Amino acid sequence: MDRNKNKPATKAVHGRGRPKMEVQPVNPPIIQSTNFLYESIGQYKRYLEGDKSVFIYSRYDNPTIMEVEGHVADLENADRALIFSSGMGAISSTIMALVKSGDTILAGDTLYGGTVYFFRDVLPRFGVETIYFDSRNFDGAEKYADSRCRILYIETPANPNLRLTDLKAAVKFAKANGLFTIIDNTFATPINQNPLDYGFDLVIHSGSKYLSGSSDLVCGAVAGSDELAQKIWDYRRLLGTNLDPSASFLLLKGIKSLGVRVERHNQNAMAVAKYFENHPKIEKVHYPGLESHPQHLLAAGQMRGFGGMVNIELKGGQESSENFVDNLKVILNTVSLGGVESIACIPVLTSQYGLSDEALREAGITPSMVRLSIGIEDEDDLVADIEQALDTL
Numbered sequence: 296m297d298r299n300k301n302k303p304a305t306k307a308v309h310g311r312g313r314p315k316m317e318v319q320p321v322n323p324p325i326i327q328s329t330n331f332l333y334e335s336i337g338q339y340k341r342y343l344e345g346d347k348s349v350f351i352y353s354r355y356d357n358p359t360i361m362e363v364e365g366h367v368a369d370l371e372n373a374d375r376a377l378i379f380s381s382g383m384g385a386i387s388s389t390i391m392a393l394v395k396s397g398d399t400i401l402a403g404d405t406l407y408g409g410t411v412y413f414f415r416d417v418l419p420r421f422g423v424e425t426i427y428f429d430s431r432n433f434d435g436a437e438k439y440a441d442s443r444c445r446i447l448y449i450e451t452p453a454n455p456n457l458r459l460t461d462l463k464a465a466v467k468f469a470k471a472n473g474l475f476t477i478i479d480n481t482f483a484t485p486i487n488q489n490p491l492d493y494g495f496d497l498v499i500h501s502g503s504k505y506l507s508g509s510s511d512l513v514c515g516a517v518a519g520s521d522e523l524a525q526k527i528w529d530y531r532r533l534l535g536t537n538l539d540p541s542a543s544f545l546l547l548k549g550i551k552s553l554g555v556r557v558e559r560h561n562q563n564a565m566a567v568a569k570y571f572e573n574h575p576k577i578e579k580v581h582y583p584g585l586e587s588h589p590q591h592l593l594a595a596g597q598m599r600g601f602g603g604m605v606n607i608e609l610k611g612g613q614e615s616s617e618n619f620v621d622n623l624k625v626i627l628n629t630v631s632l633g634g635v636e637s638i639a640c641i642p643v644l645t646s647q648y649g650l651s652d653e654a655l656r657e658a659g660i661t662p663s664m665v666r667l668s669i670g671i672e673d674e675d676d677l678v679a680d681i682e683q684a685l686d687t688l
């Protein structure tokens with residue numbers, strides 16, 4: 296027998312070498328490797344010359360991550376997508392790649408709190424300011440789009456109040472004023488809405504939500520043209536906001552069921568929103584699928600489904616919203632959204648915690664507001680849970 300003559304410590308590290316096999320697993324192998332081997336320096340040089348089939352280091356690129364990037368790019372009808380360690384990693388790396396000192400960002404006045412804090416607490420240190428406006432209406436917004444303004448940044452439906460921005464109007468406005476257009480499409484998902492088809496430059500996702508769908512990982516994504524993706528890739532490489540291969544495997548597993556999950560989220564959210572609409576203890580329901588939503592027609596025109604997020608305002612202020620959430624039994628009392636499980640949270644205590652009273656007022660966020668992420672459970676059980684929690688008020 297041809298025994299390996301190496302000493303034990305060397306055997307432990309190198310074993311018998313990698314077996315040569317012809318395998319095509321249905322699921323991608325989790326290539327949990329920091330670095331990649333070369334058959335020769337010639338092969339390494341091919342990487343330097345731009346050959347994308349040669350890998351070097353997993354902070355730059357990794358085959359498991361790249362496979363998921365292909366899925367996200369296709370879902371968003373983009374040339375290329377990049378996956379990040381979080382939604383905030385995607386947002387911060389994208390913005391850093393596109394702005395320079397002296398620029399301004401024109402942003403919709405309702406955004407996820409973390410994005411607002413990044414714009415408020417980080418960007419000004421690099422000379423970048425953000426101006427907020429009500430993106431439900433572009434009339435008069437030209438006054439903000441001076442020569443310093445570089446980016447139009449919106450969410451639609453927005454977190455947490457589900458206000459909409461007209462995608463066509465946004466692109467028309469941005470093109471007329473020479474702005475990049477970026478949209479956080481987390482709430483809608485690519486199943487319900489594809490902003491790149493309307494001419495948006497970049498779409499961002501917190502992949503921690505619907506894309507992964509099981510509340511089991513934190514990740515993010517950005518999708519757009521090859522040229523923009525390459526610029527952002529340079530920043531991801533330097534800022535180190537890449538995702539780990541094992542987490543990328545989980546993300547892909549989640550993405551494969553996105554279509555059926557979102558269909559169910561859409562149906563359940565509509566049922567729950569209709570129930571709230573007729574309830575005497577509810578002041579307002581915000582759900583773009585309801586005809587009573589002031590932007591329902593816009594939603595029907597630009598979305599294929601109305602999503603899983605429902606926002607309510609209870610009669611009786613914050614005391615009512617707290618009691619309601621505390622009394623839910625099936626719907627979980629926690630933060631985040633987009634998982635298979637239904638979740639309720641109070642935006643002034645969670646995603647929008649710490650924003651000024653003025654910022655909350657402009658965004659129409661009240662203490663009696665409860666944001667519900669409606670999951671894929673049985674619709675009857677969700678409505679029954681809501682009913683019994685409202686009965687306790």
Ligand SMILES: Cc1ncc(COP(=O)(O)O)c(C=O)c1O
Pocket residue numbers: 381382383384407409450454479481482500501502503513514515631646
């Ligand atoms: C709309 C939206 N965008 C971005 C983020 C940030 O994503 P992550 O928590 O994955 O960093 C969140 C998180 O809640 C969000 O709701």
